[in-house]
Amino acid sequence: MKEGIIRIENLTKIYTMGEMKVNALRGVSLKIDEGEFVAIMGPSGSGKSTLMNIIGCLDKPTSGSYMLDGIAINGLGDNELAEVRNKKLGFVFQSFNLLPRIPAVEQVELPMIYSGVANRRQRAMEALAMVGLSKRAGHKPTELSGGEQQRVAIARALVTNPSIILADEPTGNLDTRVSEEIMVLFQELNGEHGITILMVTHESDIGAHTKRRVNVRDGRISSDELVESPLQATERLKTMPKPESENGNGENGIQTGSAAVAGR
Numbered sequence: 001m002k003e004g005i006i007r008i009e010n011l012t013k014i015y016t017m018g019e020m021k022v023n024a025l026r027g028v029s030l031k032i033d034e035g036e037f038v039a040i041m042g043p044s045g046s047g048k049s050t051l052m053n054i055i056g057c058l059d060k061p062t063s064g065s066y067m068l069d070g071i072a073i074n075g076l077g078d079n080e081l082a083e084v085r086n087k088k089l090g091f092v093f094q095s096f097n098l099l100p101r102i103p104a105v106e107q108v109e110l111p112m113i114y115s116g117v118a119n120r121r122q123r124a125m126e127a128l129a130m131v132g133l134s135k136r137a138g139h140k141p142t143e144l145s146g147g148e149q150q151r152v153a154i155a156r157a158l159v160t161n162p163s164i165i166l167a168d169e170p171t172g173n174l175d176t177r178v179s180e181e182i183m184v185l186f187q188e189l190n191g192e193h194g195i196t197i198l199m200v201t202h203e204s205d206i207g208a209h210t211k212r213r214v215n216v217r218d219g220r221i222s223s224d225e226l227v228e229s230p231l232q233a234t235e236r237l238k239t240m241p242k243p244e245s246e247n248g249n250g251e252n253g254i255q256t257g258s259a260a261v262a263g264r
């Protein structure tokens, strides 16, 4: 039996605010294998982000155990947690989290500066090529569309060759077509490059692109099921009207398959 790249058992998280305690997680157990593409769904306040933050080593649980790729995360200090984050995980957020005045290529270089990697420019350009944005490398966030900004953020998450991508509402600020383009990218990263993806979403349409749907309710997992035939984003995209600005230069849309892979 496979060990599971993520294995959490009986996780709880209590936030204490003065006299008040919030039971954000009330005993969550979850095993995720390498190569899975999982949607985490559930109502607002049910504990999805809390769970993702713990899985992402950004926060610690109150109790319970967490193994990530064979490493016992519970016993680690802050520096070791940061190291695990850098080596294994890539993050994508709803609000892109880009720095305002910096060109795309430099945003993508940032995680490599923290970890002291060489060939940073080349690797950043390869990651931008993977998300179909080579021609926007010199653009600052204000000079990019929302979908392009999210693709820069995905390139930044990819550039360190993570085994897992954690995405919290990655399409929350994007319209339908652009969301579908992000799903094209995620399905390609998962299907062709074998990257394990965990994605929080409250949109059932977006969740239907994954292979497995985990529902969280009131701090617990309420259901966990395989998605029988996931929606295929490349197919769906063909049925959606193209935006007015599309000028056919080959880099406005997502390139599938042919793009360079950063070190994989």
Ligand SMILES: Nc1ncnc2c1ncn2[C@@H]1O[C@H](COP(=O)(O)OP(=O)(O)OP(=O)(O)O)[C@@H](O)[C@H]1O
Binding pocket: 015, 016, 017, 022, 023, 024, 042, 043, 044, 045, 046, 047, 048, 049, 050, 051, 202
């Ligand atoms: N830092 C914090 N301090 C105190 N309480 C918190 C904190 N973060 C979250 N909570 C509380 O924990 C519960 C779970 O929050 P969480 O952010 O995990 O929900 P969520 O499922 O991600 O919701 P949403 O869909 O709105 O993003 C909520 O009741 C929330 O108010």
Ligand SMILES: [Mg+2]
Binding pocket: 048, 049, 050
């Ligand atoms: Mg949340």
